[in-house]
Every structure is written in structure tokens, then in C-alpha cells.
Amino acid sequence: MAAQTIDHAALLPLYLAAATAAVALFAGRAARAVLTAGLSASGAAALWLLAGPTRATFAVGERHSFVADDAAMGLAALFAGLTVLVAAVSGRRSAEYCFLLAVSAAGGITLAAGRDLITLLVAVETLTVPLYVLVAKPGRTGAEAGVTFLIASIASSATALMGAALLYAASGSVHLAGLGALADGHPGLAAAGTALLLGGLGFKLAAAPLHAWAPLVLERAPLPIAAYLASASKLGGAVAVIWVVHFGLAEGAGAAAGIVLAVLAVASIAVGNLGALAQRRTVGLLAWSGIAHAGYLLAPLGALSAAAGRDDAAGAASAALAYAVFFVLLEAGAFASLTAVRERDGGAIADLGGLWRTAPGAATVFLIAVIGLAGLPPALAGTFAKVAVLEWLASAAVWLAVVVVAGAVVGLAYYLRLARTVLLGRGAVSRRRFGLAVLAAGAALAAVSLAPQLVLEFTSLSR
Known part of the structure; x- marks a missing residue:
């Protein structure tokens, strides 16, 4: 042999x-x-x-x-x-x-x-399992965060694995490219497998209504690990969903996948923004707004439920992937600068008052990240992320574009409040650490703002 x-x-x-x-x-x-x-x-x-x-x-x-x-x-x-x-x-x-x-x-x-489904699910678990230990800092709250994350991850993994098994039964292949055979398979089996697989991966992305673990875990985890969860871990969930849809489901189960993802997108935008509006703590605000951003990311993939969306499935995946990359860079910048000025947790938003005067370097990076997450210039990374999604939605599913715009407008209320506190508030934040790391994060944000093609070129899946 x-x-x-x-x-x-x-x-x-x-x-x-x-x-x-x-x-x-x-x-x-x-x-x-x-x-x-x-x-x-x-x-x-x-x-x-x-x-x-x-x-x-x-x-x-x-x-x-x-x-x-x-x-x-x-x-x-x-x-x-x-x-x-x-x-x-x-x-x-x-x-x-x-x-x-x-x-x-x-x-x-x-x-x-x-x-392929096996490699994908094993990789997702390899990315996630070490975090069970890392989120559980000493103390009761750390233990609660670790247990919550463990239970949510096990439930999501089991759900995704069951979905993968059903898709294998329906298509006869574990390779993503082989899932195109779902069009000729049992429609009920394909729909159930699609819903379970995408639902399980939705846990990893913290998309509503599968989001409940994220705010609690991010607030109670050590700040550096919260940064990892909000950036690398969330990127892993996004990539898993995009790969499954683009390379596998778009051809054979595009309509079913689109319906599931459209529901997740709309629910995430609504729940994430409402939760963020009520927050008075910095990490809590970033965690809830991250749920809304998961919705913006999923919106192009949700448009696959429309005929116009299925005609350009590669464009939907490219827009979602570009948004994911821009978003995690902004989240990484926000958490890195927050870690530089906070010791154990993000604290209340009011505690960041006066940061512009006491730690101007970290404050600059934090403001660029926050304004970028709001989608406003001069932090053009966030602007390009929103444009990439809206440009595609405008030609495939206008109603989803309206939902994304409405969510972004609501997001201005809490992002601008946070930026105002940093610039004009009064406080006594004086800790300044990790200057090189914060500078590197700021340089990365500046690079993708001034040269967005660095992201848009490698995230284009249409070639």
C-alpha cells in the first residue's frame, strides 16, 4: 500500500x-x-x-x-x-x-x-480546551467563570459534533467540499445537521441566543485571558462558521444555513446592543457589544437564505471574514490598552475618567479601538469592516443591511459615552505598563486603517 x-x-x-x-x-x-x-x-x-x-x-x-x-x-x-x-x-x-x-x-x-469536519472540530477544541484552565483565576469568581465556560463549551461541542455526524450521514463525506451532496440527500437530515452544527459553533462565537456565558466569563477571567477570549477565541468561532458555510453548506444547504444564521444575526444584534446599553462596567460593555458584532459578522452569511445571496456565496464569506479580522484587531487593541492601566479587572467605566491625561499612550490606542468598534473615522479599520458588510448586503438582502445599520446607530450611544469618559471624565488612573505591547497593538490598528487592503486581499475568497 x-x-x-x-x-x-x-x-x-x-x-x-x-x-x-x-x-x-x-x-x-x-x-x-x-x-x-x-x-x-x-x-x-x-x-x-x-x-x-x-x-x-x-x-x-x-x-x-x-x-x-x-x-x-x-x-x-x-x-x-x-x-x-x-x-x-x-x-x-x-x-x-x-x-x-x-x-x-x-x-x-x-x-x-x-x-474537513473532523479537523475543524478537533482544532476548535484544541483552541478552546486550554482556556478552561486559564479563565479560572484564584477565588470564587474565577472558579465560577471556569465552570461556566467549561459547561457552555462542552454543550456546544456536543451539539456541533452531533450536527457533523448528521451531515456525514446525509452526504457521505466529512470533507467540507463533499457537503455539496446534501442537495441530493435527505432534506430533513441535512436541515437538522446544519442547524445543530451552526448552533454549536455559534456558542464559540457567543452569538445570541447562545451568548449567556460570554459576559460572565469575560468579566471574571483575568484581563489578558479576557483579551484572548474576545479576540483569538472569537476569531476561531468566526472562522469555523465561515469555513463550514463557504466550503461546505453554501452549495448543498445554503437556504437552511442562511435561515439559521439570519436568526442568529438579528438576535445577536438586538440582544448585544441592549445589553451593552445597560452596562456600567468596561469589560461588560465590551463583552455585550461583542455579541452585537457577532451579529454583524453573521449577517452576510444569513443572506444566503435569499436567492441573491446564494448567487454570490463567496462574496458573503469574504465580507464576513474581513469583518471578523477587523473586529478582532480592534478588540485586541481595546483589551491590551485596558490591561495596561488596570490591575485585576476592567472596573467601572467611570474609573477610566481622566485616562487621556494620566496615560495618554494607552488612552490613544483605547480610543482608536473604541471609535473603530463604533465604525467611525478616523479609526478606519471599523469603518472598512462595516462597509465590507453593508456593500455586500445592499445587493443581496436589504432588510439585513437595515438591521445592521440600526444596530450600529444604537452602538454609538455606548461607544461614544465610553470615549467621552476617557477624554473628559475625572479619575485617578495612573498605572502604565506593557508600553511596547500597547504600541504594537496601536501600530497594527494604524496599519489596517491606512492600508485596509492588507486585510481585504487575504480575506477575499472569491478568487
Whole structure:
């Protein structure tokens, strides 16, 4: 029997991330330096692959389980970069802490290139399982956050796995490309599998009504881990949903997938904005608004329920992926700057009063991120994210475009209130840490604001 050929070059970013995790576990005090160097090398390898031709490995016929194309390698580099940023704002941590972060990053890199249901679900779990430990800081509230996150994740994983099993039964394939056969399979089985799989992955994205765990866990987790949950972990959920829809369901079950995702999108926008309006704590506001942003991200995919949406499924996936990348960069910037001025938690919004005067560097990055999340210039990363979604929705599902615009307008109320507090409020915030990390986050936001094509090019799935 002939052995399967493996393209080791395509797997290089994953090899480096896995090796980083193994070395960091035994590196002692040098663990953070090992994580930074190893994941930086992994990100550089991903960018090298992005600059070259598409590579793929683990083939069954013409289908591959691991594809190192432009989108996958751009996302792999982003996962590595976000993890390095979180490590940088974590301060002095144990080797086990760095090991768990590196394992999670390896899961994200695998997820970015995964093209079958088994690889995808295993990668999602590899990304998520280390966070069960990391969110549970010492104390009662930390234990509650850890248990809540554990139970929600187990429920979502079981739901997604059941959906994947039903889709396999209906199509006879675990490869995403093989799910096109759902059009010829049992319609009830396909619809049930689609709803369960997307519902399970919706937990990871914290899309309403599957969102209840997110505000509690983010508020009670250590701030650096809250930053990771709001950026890298949420990016993982978004990528999983987009890959399943774009590479698998759009052809064979586009209408069913569109209906499920449209419901999730509208519910997320409504629930997220209403929850954020009532918040008086900074992390709580960011957590609830993140639920609304999950809705904006899912809106283009929800338009697949309309005929016009199914005619350009690649455009919907591209718009959703671009939004996801812009959003997680803004979230990472907001949490990194917040971590630089807060010790244990985000505190009340009023506590950030006077931040502009006491910590101008962190305040600048925080304001850019907040204004970007509102979708306003001069933080053009958020503006381009909204435009990418609305431009596509305008030609496919105008009613969803109206919902997105209405949600964005409501979001101005709490984002501008937060920005006003930072600029004009009175407070005594004076802690300033992690200057290089905050500067790096600000530089990344400036780069994608001034040159959005850096994101739009590798997130285009239409080519």
C-alpha cells in the first residue's frame, strides 16, 4: 500500500507552534521568551507561505484536509500575533501558562487551514480546551467563570459534533467540499445537521441566543485571558462558521444555513446592543457589544437564505471574514490598552475618567479601538469592516443591511459615552505598563486603517 505524501512545508506554521508549546512547558522563567520567539517564527512561516502558491496536504482523492492558501495563512499569522500580544500583556506567568497559550494558538492555526469536519472540530477544541484552565483565576469568581465556560463549551461541542455526524450521514463525506451532496440527500437530515452544527459553533462565537456565558466569563477571567477570549477565541468561532458555510453548506444547504444564521444575526444584534446599553462596567460593555458584532459578522452569511445571496456565496464569506479580522484587531487593541492601566479587572467605566491625561499612550490606542468598534473615522479599520458588510448586503438582502445599520446607530450611544469618559471624565488612573505591547497593538490598528487592503486581499475568497 502506497504511503500518503505529506507536504511538510504547508504544515510548517503548525510544527513551529506545537514545538513552541512543548519547549515552553519546560522553559521555566524563559517560557514567555520561548513563546514569543516560537510563535513569531510560526507567524513568519505563515506569511512566507502566503506569499507563495497554495499548498495542501492529507489528500483523499482530490480533496484535502489541510490547505495552506492565502486566507488560511493570513489567519494563521493573525492567531500567532494575537497570542504573542496576550503573552506580552500577561506579565510574569508560569511555564504552564505559556504552554496552554501556545497549545491554543496551535489549535487556531490548524483551524485556519482545516477543510474537513473532523479537523475543524478537533482544532476548535484544541483552541478552546486550554482556556478552561486559564479563565479560572484564584477565588470564587474565577472558579465560577471556569465552570461556566467549561459547561457552555462542552454543550456546544456536543451539539456541533452531533450536527457533523448528521451531515456525514446525509452526504457521505466529512470533507467540507463533499457537503455539496446534501442537495441530493435527505432534506430533513441535512436541515437538522446544519442547524445543530451552526448552533454549536455559534456558542464559540457567543452569538445570541447562545451568548449567556460570554459576559460572565469575560468579566471574571483575568484581563489578558479576557483579551484572548474576545479576540483569538472569537476569531476561531468566526472562522469555523465561515469555513463550514463557504466550503461546505453554501452549495448543498445554503437556504437552511442562511435561515439559521439570519436568526442568529438579528438576535445577536438586538440582544448585544441592549445589553451593552445597560452596562456600567468596561469589560461588560465590551463583552455585550461583542455579541452585537457577532451579529454583524453573521449577517452576510444569513443572506444566503435569499436567492441573491446564494448567487454570490463567496462574496458573503469574504465580507464576513474581513469583518471578523477587523473586529478582532480592534478588540485586541481595546483589551491590551485596558490591561495596561488596570490591575485585576476592567472596573467601572467611570474609573477610566481622566485616562487621556494620566496615560495618554494607552488612552490613544483605547480610543482608536473604541471609535473603530463604533465604525467611525478616523479609526478606519471599523469603518472598512462595516462597509465590507453593508456593500455586500445592499445587493443581496436589504432588510439585513437595515438591521445592521440600526444596530450600529444604537452602538454609538455606548461607544461614544465610553470615549467621552476617557477624554473628559475625572479619575485617578495612573498605572502604565506593557508600553511596547500597547504600541504594537496601536501600530497594527494604524496599519489596517491606512492600508485596509492588507486585510481585504487575504480575506477575499472569491478568487
